[in-house]
Amino acid sequence: MFHREGIKTILFGSIFTTAVLLLSDKFITLIWLQKTVQIAAFIILVIILQFFRNPKRTAILSETEILAPVDGKVVVIEEVFEAEYFKDKRIQISIFMSPINVHVTRYALSGLVKFSKYHPGKFLVAWHPKASEENERTTVVIENPNFGQVLYRQIAGALARRIVNYAQEGMQVVQGTDAGFIKFGSRVDIFLPLGTPVNVVLNQKAIGGKTIIATKA
Incomplete structure (x- = not known):
């Protein structure tokens, strides 16, 4: 579950990562460089996702x-x-x-x-x-x-x-x-x-x- 404040950032990050994966496959011929770029893009997306995570928590209400x-x-x-x-x-x-x-x-x-x-x-x-x-x-x-x-x-x-x-x-x-x-x-x-x-x-x-x-x- 992700926080609503991260929707735009997550969407942009997903589009960016997808574009990097597709373009690197097409334009980068060196396998090691291609994989490095793809892994870096994927790590960025993971960081974005973990930052905007919003774990569901039900507080036990207490007036004291x-x-x-x-x-x-x-x-x-x-x-x-x-x-x-x-x-x-x-x-x-x-x-x-x-x-x-x-x-x-x-x-x-x-x-x-x-x-x-x-x-x-x-x-x-x-x-x-x-x-x-x-x-x-x-x-x-x-x-x-x-x-x-x-x-x-x-x-x-x-x-x-x-x-x-x-x-x-x-x-x-x-x-x-x-x-x-x-x-x-x-x-x-x-x-x-x-x-x-x-x-x-x-x-x-x-x-x-x-x-x-x-x-x-």
């Missing part, structure tokens, strides 16, 4: 748990000052996605979208300390009866050149469902109220829509 919004590695767990929306201290959990991770963003909790904003910006490497404030990004705030307001931020990385965000202000969203997509390596930050028990540790691998990252105090 916050789920990982993306697949990746937990790289930050710390108390920070969130300057854009809350303008106070929050617990930040950051998950870094490499190009081989599933890049679907899922809602970490159910609730009402109170804020959704896109910010153009730089393309620093996703783990850079300033990436959360200076890179291209989206900021979304969801209000939940048990956790209050929780903010998550999709952040572009050095390779990412497009962030897709489906959250719109006023929407009621469901935990674990599709919230967007980030193309080619990136990071998602989530900001929780102080005192929220955190269930993950640094360098832990998280699975979007499955791994419990925090629970109700």
Whole structure:
């Protein structure tokens, strides 16, 4: 199963690979060169397909748990000052996605979208300390009866050149469902109220829509 954001890219990749196979058979006489070109084209298509994969996951809905919004590695767990929306201290959990991770963003909790904003910006490497404030990004705030307001931020990385965000202000969203997509390596930050028990540790691998990252105090 592939994500809808990859349909055009997958179609282009398939056409490109088919063309390379046909043309190399016709115009390249050296067998070793012909096979090298064909294998390279096939590998490119495989990379495209794996990048846009969208494994079906059914989240077990919970009003007392916050789920990982993306697949990746937990790289930050710390108390920070969130300057854009809350303008106070929050617990930040950051998950870094490499190009081989599933890049679907899922809602970490159910609730009402109170804020959704896109910010153009730089393309620093996703783990850079300033990436959360200076890179291209989206900021979304969801209000939940048990956790209050929780903010998550999709952040572009050095390779990412497009962030897709489906959250719109006023929407009621469901935990674990599709919230967007980030193309080619990136990071998602989530900001929780102080005192929220955190269930993950640094360098832990998280699975979007499955791994419990925090629970109700």
